[in-house]
Amino acid sequence: MVKMAGRAQEEIEKELAKEYTVLTYADYEAGIKEGKLLGLQCASCDKITCHPMPVCQWCGSRTLERTELSGEGELETFTVIRVPSEGFEDDTPYIPCLVKTKEGPSVVGRLDYDTERATQDLLGKRVKMGGAYTYKGDKFSGGPRTCPVFGVIE
Ligand SMILES: [Zn+2]
CATH class of the missing domain: 2.40.50 (OB fold (Dihydrolipoamide Acetyltransferase, E2P))
Known part of the structure; x- marks a missing residue:
């Protein structure tokens, strides 16, 4: 098992995958097919992140909610x-x-x-x-x- 800064890589990936469930890339593509441009609204800085990411692209917060642009x-x-x-x-x-x-x-x-x-x-x-x-x-x-x-x- 590969260790990164004392944590198992696997563990980190699992954590990231959890964050992605707010808006996965598959959700993003499905939205486009329905004519919707989906993104993530940040509860910390109020800005919008798009394409989907596990953290806010502006402040790095993980408190994100799905939104439509x-x-x-x-x-x-x-x-x-x-x-x-x-x-x-x-x-x-x-x-x-x-x-x-x-x-x-x-x-x-x-x-x-x-x-x-x-x-x-x-x-x-x-x-x-x-x-x-x-x-x-x-x-x-x-x-x-x-x-x-x-x-x-x-
Ligand atoms: Zn933010």
């Missing part, structure tokens, strides 16, 4: 993928993006936009979650994953 925010950054990594051949071209939500945390997703017309002028545009996309994934992602799809609000 608006799905709105602004486009923080993006890129157009024309040469796919292995496993993403069917998706190209596509636009992975990072959205700074109205509630604070930044969320990874796809941008629903014409890849031929996407320029840096899109940065800072208001976006809203409009659906879900499930990708097959590759040998590194351990199976299919679902992410939010954001559309630009004109």
Whole structure:
């Protein structure tokens, strides 16, 4: 058994798994499929954590409750993928993006936009979650994953 700072690794992992039951990654993906962007509300600092984590991303508190975000925010950054990594051949071209939500945390997703017309002028545009996309994934992602799809609000 591997010891870390006097505690069994197994014990630490079990503890972390318990914290994750507030909102697991599977819950997060299921929410996206129902059109909901789920996160965690911190009882200590009142801020929102997203994607799901065992602790508040702002203050480290473990006192978290499940909450629903608006799905709105602004486009923080993006890129157009024309040469796919292995496993993403069917998706190209596509636009992975990072959205700074109205509630604070930044969320990874796809941008629903014409890849031929996407320029840096899109940065800072208001976006809203409009659906879900499930990708097959590759040998590194351990199976299919679902992410939010954001559309630009004109
Ligand atoms: Zn907090």
